[in-house]
Amino acid sequence: MDKESTPFSPNWNRILETLEADEQSSQDLSPEEQLLLAELRTLRAESSEALNVYSSFDTNKKWDTLKEQISVGVTSHHRSKGKMRKLWIRISAAAAAILIITGISLVYVKKQQNPHNLVNIFKNDIAPGKNMATLTLDNGKKIVLSTANKGQLATEAGIVISKTADGQVVYSVSNQESDAGTRIHMLSTAKGETYRLRLPDKSEVWLNASSSVKFPASFASQEVRQVEVTGEAYFEIAKDKAHPFIVKTNQQEVQVLGTHFNINSYEDKNNTTTALLEGSLRVLNNARQAEIIRPGEQTIVDAGKNITISPANIKNVMAWKNGYFRFRDEPIEDIMEKIIRWYNIDVIYEGKVSNEKFSGNISRNKNISEVLNMLSYSNAVKFKVDGRRVTVMQ
């Protein structure tokens, strides 16, 4: 038994000895062994804490208390067999009603989310958004992109647009055509759509719902790489010091070198927020004021005002691209805006709108009923869904 093959190549005996002695110097251990030792120490400490919590519950005492409470019931059980029959009759009379309720609750119990919540009314459910977009070529031709079609989508002027197996749209230049740079293409998403595109220079852009990005078929002959965005997009720009990358929206222009950032310029907000994850970025507003920001920061551009810089909540900003909704302390109207775009719905507010602030995370790939059930769990809002219309009530 001592010569058992151990799951690891490190010398367990040495590690366990060091663990036992809890020596400060573990220099005769290899780096992997040291790592393992650290893990084992953590496991040991946590196990100890866990077991301490476990044994802190006094089962004996609790049983004694419980036994006292139910001992009355035990003796009456033997007498109550007759009552059982009466009970059975009463219950079977109600069984029909219970069956109906059970049938309804089965629909909600299915995903085991929240079987107690029958507060919302769903005449129908609404599926989440999809990976879908429309590519409009410079000659006006529109190609619908989805996970369905694969392979080559279009060829023109030496540019090949193809779709990889995992759904990414890739641009490649098959031969140098001097006017490729003037051919402007546009990728756009409607409500309920999102897409990811690789640009001719290998930069990547993710588009949220109701957004678009315009770009030239080739960046080759240009001094700057320029694109135009509406709505919300996240970029990972390929480094190219010689050719700065510029993103224009109607309120600002962003210049970057090699960088990861998110731009939110939805019109319902009347301002544009740009959050930087990596690299460096310069924002220029229409009044030609400029600010440079560092990773973890964001700028807000509002017409007629100075550019403001503030710390960015990167997790909130990146949530959509990573496939979920994430809110911290937000009013219901802001949350509903995001839901409107993703689920392609209309929203009506009935009665007084709750002032409560909401926080939470939920995957974007769920039906709307799950998202709304989660929101209403807080008791601050209730919903009714009928067709594509959602009513928000208190």
Place this chain on the structure above:
Amino acid sequence: MQVSPPILFIFQLMEGKDTKTLNIDVFETLFRTNHQFLCMVAMQYVQDKFIAEDLVQDFFIDFWQRRHIIQLTTGFEAYARRAVKYKCIDFLRKNAVAKKRNSMFSILEETQMPNDETDQEEVKHQRYVRIVELIHKLPENRKNIFIMHAVEKLSYADIAKKQSISVNTVKTQLSRAYAALRNKTIITFIGFLLAIARI
């Protein structure tokens, strides 16, 4: 698909059989075997020892009072875990102070809640439940040796003496115990890190 208590109730009635009812001795065994573990399950949600114990107590009382009706199709432990979880969620819902928990959304009060602390407590207790489960799955001897080593903090020599085995055997048993815990908790460890980073 998981079936909730009301549906079990219906199936039982439909059959029209008289239940083989639970007697108090069997109930006591169920209680003693599962009590501490269920309290730990409750701690994941409520983080207060006394509230956790009370909720588990409520569960057992309910279960006893409905023993004529309930016939379990899954094992008791699985049923009890779910029932205790729902009791906790229900409790938190009714509780005036909103805390972040198993459900996704909550209301933040005017005064900012220390969310990080609550998150960490939750995650910590989730890990504890996992660890306790894994330790209990170890073979009897190995489990005892591990507990002597981790909790009572006995030396290898002392453990060897107590168990009447050699120090080498102690080390082998420990290395297997650690291996079992390590393999399965690595995944939860990553989950722990992710939860802390709140991705």
